[in-house]
Amino acid sequence: ETGVTQTPRHLVMGMTNKKSLKCEQHLGHNAMYWYKQSAKKPLELMFVYNFKEQTENNSVPSRFSPECPNSSHLFLHLHTLQPEDSALYLCASSQDINRGPSNYGYTFGSGTRLTVV
Amino acid sequence: GQQLNQSPQSMFIQEGEDVSMNCTSSSIFNTWLWYKQDPGEGPVLLIALYKAGELTSNGRLTAQFGITRKDSFLNISASIPSDVGIYFCAGRSTDSNYQLIWGAGTKLIIKP
Numbered sequence: 502e503t504g505v506t507q508t509p510r511h512l513v514m515g516m517t518n519k520k521s522l523k524c525e526q527h528l529g530h531n532a533m534y535w536y537k538q539s540a541k542k543p544l545e546l547m548f549v550y551n552f553k554e555q556t557e558n559n560s561v562p563s564r565f566s567p568e569c570p571n572s573s574h575l576f577l578h579l580h581t582l583q584p585e586d587s588a589l590y591l592c593a594s595s596q597d598i599n600r601g602p603s604n605y606g607y608t609f610g611s612g613t614r615l616t617v618v
Numbered sequence: 619g620q621q622l623n624q625s626p627q628s629m630f631i632q633e634g635e636d637v638s639m640n641c642t643s644s645s646i647f648n649t650w651l652w653y654k655q656d657p658g659e660g661p662v663l664l665i666a667l668y669k670a671g672e673l674t675s676n677g678r679l680t681a682q683f684g685i686t687r688k689d690s691f692l693n694i695s696a697s698i699p700s701d702v703g704i705y706f707c708a709g710r711s712t713d714s715n716y717q718l719i720w721g722a723g724t725k726l727i728i729k730p
Contacts, residue, residue, distance in 0.1 A: 505660070543621055543720035544661075544706070557717070591660050598716040606651055607718070609660030 504528065507592050507610035514582065515618055522577040522613045524592030531597040533575040534607065535567060538589040550575060551598045582617045589614050624707050624721030632729050637694040639724040641707035649710040650690040651718070652681050656703045664705075665692070694726075702728055 505526045514520050526533065535547040549557035550569040564586075566578040575592055593607040624641045631637055641650070649668060653661035665676050667683035667690060674681055678695045690709070694701055707721040 507660075541627065541722055543722050544708075546717060549717075593660070606663035606666055609662070611659050 505592055505594055505608050505610035507590075507613050509613060510611065511614045511616075513616045513618060514579065516582060516584070518582075519578070519580045521579065522590055522592075522615075524575040524577075524610055526573055526575075526592075526594040526608070526610075528594055528608060530594035530608070531572050532595045533569060533572070534593040534595075535575065535577050536591040536593060538591055538612070544591065548577075549598060556598060579615075582615075584617050587615055587617045622707055622709065622719055622721040624724055626724055627722070628725040628727065630727050630729055631697055633697060633699060635697055637697055637701070637726060638691065639705060639707075640689060640691045641709075641721045642689040643709065643711065643719070644688070645711040645713060646687045647690075647709040647711050648687070650681070650683050651708045652679075652690070652692050653706040653708060654703050655706065655723070661706055697726075697728060699728055702726055 508523045512520060532551045534549050537545045537547055546559050547561045548567040553569050553572055564581050568576040589612045591612045592610040595607045622641045622643050629637060651666050652664045654664050655661040664679055665674050665681040667674055667681055670683055670687045671685050672683040681692045683690055690707055692705060704723040704725050706723045708718045710718060
């Protein structure tokens, strides 16, 4: 496989459930990102990992918990979500977080469409 | 946080028409990126711009880095049905860290 792969593609969960989203990249990148995408809004950056170290948590509620066991894998653990958390969750990767030319674009996965009921 | 003003929000056009969209910022940018998102997929990078005044093409798509460094434009010539989707601008300002700042997207719809 190549690129950035996200599973599952669709997830419906109750507010008391615990679930996890998975992201895997085969690009040899060292930075990985979680974004939340809601309709007609800019992408919202949630978490950033660079060389497996978390470098950013953009005031995300604790019911979202990221995990990055290695540079190729990124998880988003979900617990006690609210209906307003329903959205498309996108994973992306880049060479690393620096501002060099190789990092001018991220590679995105296809996303997980999450519905909280 | 900082946001980009992307317009229009949506466009209904006839096949074969040219399309224009733009993004503006309140601060100076050193990088502009244009992405397209097809239904059910993640955004895909179309064009990257690095210098003020730069004009770059990718097939029927042409993007420009505004000379004020606070705006960017994307044009699509002779639109075809597969151009349907949401186009996002993104960029980095000179006073921000590595994070990308995103527009809210322009949804392109082609009338049958």
